[in-house]
Amino acid sequence: MEGTEPCVPVGPGWLPGIGHLVALALRPIPFLESLPRLGPIVRINIWRKPVYVLTTAELVHKVMTQESAKVEKGFVFDKARPLLGNGLFISEREFHVQQRRIIQPSFNREKTSQYAEIVFRSARRMAESWIPGEPLDLMDELHRLSAGIVAEALFDVQLTPGQLERLRVAVPAVLSGFLWRALYPAPAFERIPLGVNRKFDKAVTSLRDLVDDLRAASAAAPGDRALLSQTMPPQQLRDEAVSLLLAGTETVATSLSWVLYELSCHQQAQESLRESIRGLLHARTGTDWDKVAGCEPLTRVLNESLRLHTPNWILMRRAVAPLELDGTTLPAGAEILFSLTALHRAPQTYQDSSTFDPQRWERPIARKAFIPFGAGSHKCIGDSFAWTEMAVVTSLILDRWQISSTRRAREKATSVTVRPSKMHIRVQPAPGGLRAAGTLHSEV
Ligand code: HEM
Incomplete structure (x- = not known):
């Protein structure tokens, strides 16, 4: 990663050497759902590699659309390419x-x-x-x-x-x-x-x-x-x-x-x-x-x-150029992660978000909040x-x-x-x- 590390909150459950792997492996979705209360961008570590988690619909949408020229798919896909074509x-x-x-x-x-x-x-x-x-x-x-x-x-x-x-x-x-x-x-x-x-x-x-x-x-x-x-x-x-x-x-x-x-x-x-x-x-x-x-x-x-x-539940990107998000600059090379599952369960967007309620779709829902x-x-x-x-x-x-x-x-x-x-x-x-x-x- 080029440039200085951005100053953002760190997710709970960090362990020396392995970072947040245990939290991610044991309770992945509750863990990702817990991050928005820390801020719109939260750092976690996979082994020693810093990964920036985007926790709001606005930022996720921005990275997928407006800023898509500044990102590529990230390290999971680097591994996949030689095997899966x-x-x-x-x-x-x-x-x-x-x-x-x-x-x-x-x-x-x-x-x-x-x-x-x-x-x-x-x-x-x-x-x-x-x-x-x-x-x-x-x-x-x-x-x-x-x-x-x-x-x-x-x-x-x-x-x-x-x-x-x-x-x-x-x-x-x-x-x-x-x-x-x-x-x-x-x-x-x-x-x-x-x-x-x-x-x-x-x-x-x-x-x-x-x-x-x-x-x-x-x-x-x-x-x-x-x-x-x-x-x-x-x-x-x-x-x-x-x-x-x-x-x-x-x-x-x-x-x-x-x-x-x-x-x-x-x-x-x-x-x-x-x-x-x-x-x-x-x-x-x-x-x-x-x-x-x-x-x-x-x-x-x-x-x-x-x-x-x-x-x-997990999608990834990597910045190929400095990426300005909500006042924070992620440097080129920064690995980015977001969870559509966690976004769609955000209690601030969806009332009683853990309840299956088809009737909620009778009212309009912000376009960016459901992707x-x-x-x-x-x-x-x-x-x-x-x-x-x-x-x-x-x-x-x-x-x-x-x-x-x-x-x-x-x-x-x-x-x-x-x-x-x-x-x-x-x-x-x-x-x-x-x-x-x-x-x-x-x-x-
Ligand atoms: C309920 C079913 C499905 C869901 C929820 C779903 C969801 C998604 C999402 C979220 C992405 C974007 C990934 C990213 O931005 O990194 C994606 C990409 C993709 N999906 Fe689906 N998908 C579904 C079914 C299908 C089906 C049936 C096909 C093809 C027969 C398909 C083919 C693809 C392909 C090829 C991409 C990559 C597109 C690109 O990068 O240009 N998907 N899908």
């Missing part, structure tokens, strides 16, 4: 702008409707396989579902059950492994034959091999329906596919798990949402996907779940894709099933997203299911 999720600067321009058209409105058909078909297959009264591991189901949807959209090929299972295992293993690697004190630790290292290496190879198989299958059945049908060097195409699979699988799976979990704990909200979505999905006559994605009661539930359970998909040049490219996916899957499941949870879920922030601990639900046919059968099942 230089796809959109990881790339920077001119190359990022160039790739974003090439890929953006694949996420336009017309394409999103096309993907909604994939979502609908895949989610219906999943929902039809559920057995009334049997406990279901929701995270496993939704990981398999979201991985299959992104992969099919990327390559326009349907995955075999074996390929789906490989993806379900590989994506979470890569995502948590890459976060741990970034926290190692020295690169030599990556070569120690620890279980976590072996699991990560195996998952990266499995993901790359699978992407190569799917690319080959996609090339054998040419068309322009695949999301990645653009002309690009083969290595870059592989990097982009890995990037989109990593960015677009676990985020959706965890977000959807939390939506369904909250609805299973709030039966009245579930019932009322079921009434609102009834009749929106039609298998044979065609569904108006915009109508599903824009259904207001559903929007309130999805917003509230994304607020309370924002998947990206589950980020903002600025790195804003999520798959935001409408993800929203449509969440809306369609939630509607389809509620239409058919009444869901209840069998145990309380706890948060686990051991990966790049806040996952629920094992989440078991049970399903029973939804009241009025005959009507659902009329719209969804007998029309195929």
Whole structure:
């Protein structure tokens, strides 16, 4: 880091040599939620490396938008690049702008409707396989579902059950492994034959091999329906596919798990949402996907779940030039961290912030205070894709099933997203299911 260290408060729980690693590892989200009371910028240490935590929506927004030219992605991504390639999720600067321009058209409105058909078909297959009264591991189901949807959209090929299972295992293993690697004190630790290292290496190879198989299958059945049908060097195409699979699988799976979990704990909200979505999905006559994605009661539930359970609990940047924030100058080289999860739970912005209350979305909320998909040049490219996916899957499941949870879920922030601990639900046919059968099942 160049220049003098800025004078900002230091977070609680510092320990010699390791800094705030224990606080971050043991209670990451409560720890990050506790920092705003110290000030808008708080210093923590990861080992000896100072990291500046931004604790207000204004500063986070400013760094993501106005000041985005003065930051890059930071040390976690330096580690990821050689292993995971230089796809959109990881790339920077001119190359990022160039790739974003090439890929953006694949996420336009017309394409999103096309993907909604994939979502609908895949989610219906999943929902039809559920057995009334049997406990279901929701995270496993939704990981398999979201991985299959992104992969099919990327390559326009349907995955075999074996390929789906490989993806379900590989994506979470890569995502948590890459976060741990970034926290190692020295690169030599990556070569120690620890279980976590072996699991990560195996998952990266499995993901790359699978992407190569799917690319080959996609090339054998040419068309322009695949999301990645653009002309690009083969290595870059592989990097982009890995990037989109990593960015677009676990985020959706965890977000959807939390939506369904909250609805299973709030039966009245579930019932009322079921009434609102009834009749929106039609298998044979065609569904108006915009109508599903824009259904207001559903929007309130999805917003509230994304607020309370924002998947990206930690995002990072590094200053490439001196960065003036709220009267403090962070020098070039300063590592910056912020938590969208902590921002979205700020009690000064959200009354009863730990309560799941979809009704709060009946009143306007400051735009900068709610950014589950980020903002600025790195804003999520798959935001409408993800929203449509969440809306369609939630509607389809509620239409058919009444869901209840069998145990309380706890948060686990051991990966790049806040996952629920094992989440078991049970399903029973939804009241009025005959009507659902009329719209969804007998029309195929
Ligand atoms: C609920 C689901 C999702 C959430 C909450 C989410 C959230 C985010 C956030 C916060 C960022 C910004 C990261 C940063 O600024 O460092 C991001 C970036 C990204 N997301 Fe998503 N995402 C979701 C789903 C998806 C899906 C479905 C895809 C693709 C199929 C996707 C692809 C990407 C990519 C490629 C980036 C990097 C964009 C860039 O740097 O230009 N995401 N996402």
